[in-house]
Amino acid sequence: MENDPNELNRVDLQVQDHEQVGSVALCSMLHRSNLLAVVGGGVNPKFSEISVLIWDDARESRDPKHKLVLEFTFTKLVLAVRMRHDxxxxxxxxxxxxxxxxxxxxxxxxxxxxxxxxxxxxxxxxxxxxxxxxxxxxxxxxxxxxxxxxxxxxxxxxxxxxxxxxxxxxxxxxxxxxxxxxxxxxxxxxxxxxxxxxxxxxxxxxxxxxxxxxxx
Known part of the structure; x- marks a missing residue:
């Protein structure tokens, strides 16, 4: 995804929100919650390709960094991300x-x-x-x-x-x-x-x- 990720309602495919986080390689939502896992990548990344950022979209802030909850950094490229409740x-x-x-x-x-x-x-x-x-x-x-x-x-x-x-x-x-x-x-x-x-x-x-x- 060379553009910033959007949140879509998969029933009617309407854009729910848009964030300026740079281009991303991976983005995974925790079911239908406000938590997202984001991995940077592409032509204009703002975040590293070896880090997984846990993003809380419910936090109200114009600065994307204020919505960052957790960060996991590895030694190689992140190939996949999956989140679960239990x-x-x-x-x-x-x-x-x-x-x-x-x-x-x-x-x-x-x-x-x-x-x-x-x-x-x-x-x-x-x-x-x-x-x-x-x-x-x-x-x-x-x-x-x-x-x-x-x-x-x-x-x-x-x-x-x-x-x-x-x-x-x-x-x-x-x-x-x-x-x-x-x-x-x-x-x-x-x-x-x-x-x-x-x-x-x-x-x-x-x-x-x-x-x-x-x-x-």
Missing amino acids: NLEKQLLVFPGHKCGSLQLDLSNTKPGTSSAPFTINAHQSEIACVALNQPGSVAASASRKGTLIRLFDTTTRDKLVELRRGTDPATLYWYTPGSAISVDGTFHKYVFTPDGNCNHEAFDVYLDICDDDDF
Whole structure:
């Protein structure tokens, strides 16, 4: 998103608010609340690409910095952000490993009073571009810079569960949820699993128009 983020009502797509925070790479809302997670990026960022900012839109101020509640800073680019209301039963951190195409899973806080080193999953041959977790944190999904495959892994056993093909042409995945993916060319891919374990893949070629001069 090269422009400042807008809040939209997804029923009628009416702009509810607009903030001058520079261009952003990621923006996630905590359900339909006033809390937003923002990661800087694009051509005119005001905030770092390695930091996650928790934003309280209910605070009345003309200075965007006065709406900042929390800031989390990491050593590498933030690839995905997800917020939830309830407390996590276990803390799970998934991030790109030192080896190209690998994922590291940190399960050190799954049991109080215990610790263990992060373990590695060799997920792809190319650099990791997109990472996502399902709601309980039992499955991790990843895609590489090549963008033709999405792979799902069991976070406990490290086994590969399934491999989903996005397409034959390379494309960067901007967003992935357990059942769908959006890539840089604007295509939307939907994956539906049947009770017998088969996967039906639907692709929508003209779902989004993603370009440098998007005007939201």
